[in-house]
Amino acid sequence: MPGEDVDDTFKILIATDIHLGYGEKDAIRGNDSLVAFEEILDNGKKHDVDFILLGGDLFHENKPSRKILHGCLALLRKYCMGDKPIQYEFLSDQSVDFSHCQFPILNHEDQNLNVATPVLSIHGNHDDPTGQGNLCALDLLHTAGFVNYFGKTTSLEKIEISPLLLQKGSTKMALYGLGSIRDERLHRMFLHKNVSMLRPKEDKDDWFNMFVIHQNRAKHGATNYIPEQFLDDFLDLVIWGHEHECRIDPEWNGIQNFYVSQPGSSIATSLSEGETAKKHIGLLQVKGKDFKMTKIPLETVRHLYGSI
Ligand SMILES: [Mn+2]
Incomplete structure (x- = not known):
């Protein structure tokens, strides 16, 4: 099991849908999203993780206010920069993996x-790339050097996802990411077999394959969600962003033979039943092909009460 041999075990902090800026004009709750983000980053430091993985919607607004962008940068600078050595190796071609970025x-x-502490993130539907240059807030954070923005696709017809390849001791991880795409469009692309996940050529079966996605998981209509069956069955673990209810304990999909973990948001953005559940982030440990997800309750999150 993970945890015995530290040098072979990836330690990753998992969080999603932080929605920085949600309710920022509220006199009482205005800083809640930044407070939760600070608690998340602080946990990354406390648990001495190799990196922090975010599943999209770091920002609530496509164009975050100056106050929120500044607050976010200040926290990243405070918690993620420093002398701690990076304990894993990066094996894939960065110039390909991050070809959409200026750096x-x-x-x-x-x-x-x-x-x-590196932060890796895909974008969500709230902070997706738009406008001239097709840029999003994560592009700013990437160029500033505070975040590694991956999973950005540029083609609307065909998607080929090549994984980031990481190695720590004997553990090899292939990390796939896909930033949010309109559900109907992505659904159609899957049906037409226009989404493919590339696999490392060497020692194909030795990799722990993890995929981070930001889409509707719940069926809202015939085509505006992504069924788990659409995803490749060679995956070991799917981190599902966008859905705000915390279902972070990995759920086994026996048809696809993979686990799905849905961390949920770190702030309640709607008055719904799912949002009244306690908010958690995860400490993911991966050794070889084994993993363990430990729930970490978020203590600063304002709780919603009652049944609605
Ligand atoms: Mn979302």
């Missing part, structure tokens, strides 16, 4: 930056 390099591999 196609991981922040911790940049000689000019001193990164202690």
Whole structure:
């Protein structure tokens, strides 16, 4: 089991849908999203993780206010920079994995930056790329050197997802990411077999395959969600962003033979039953092909009460 041999075990903090800026004008709740983000980053530091993985919607608004963007940058600078050495190796071609970025390099591999805890993130539907240059807020964070933004696709017809390949000791991880795409469009692309996940050529069966996605998981209509059966069955673990209810304990899909973990949001953005559940983030440990997800309750999150 993971946890015995530290040098072979990836430790990853998992969170999603932080929605920085939600309710920012509220006199009482205005800072809630930043407070929760600070608690998440603090947990990353406390648990000495290799990196933090975010599943999209770091920002609530497509164009976050200056106050929120500033608050986010200040927290990333405070918690993620420093002298702690990076304990894993990056094996895939960064210039390909980050070809959509002006600096196609991981922040911790940049000689000019001193990164202690890398943050990796895909975008969500609230903070997706738009407008001139097809940029989103994560592009700003990536270029500033605070976040590694992956899973950005540029083609609307065909998607090929190549994984980030990471190795820590003997553990090899293939990390796939796909930023949010309109559900109907992605559903159609899956049906037409226009979504493919590339696999490493060497030692194909030795990799722990993890996929982070930000789409509707619940069926809202015939085509505006992504059925788990659409995803490749070679995957070991799917981190499902966008759905706000915390169902972080990995759920086994016996047809696809993979687990799905849905961390849920770190702030309640709607008055619904699912949002009244306690909010958690996860400490994921991966050793070889085994993993363990430990729930960490978020203590600063304002709780919604009652049945609605
Ligand atoms: Mn979302």
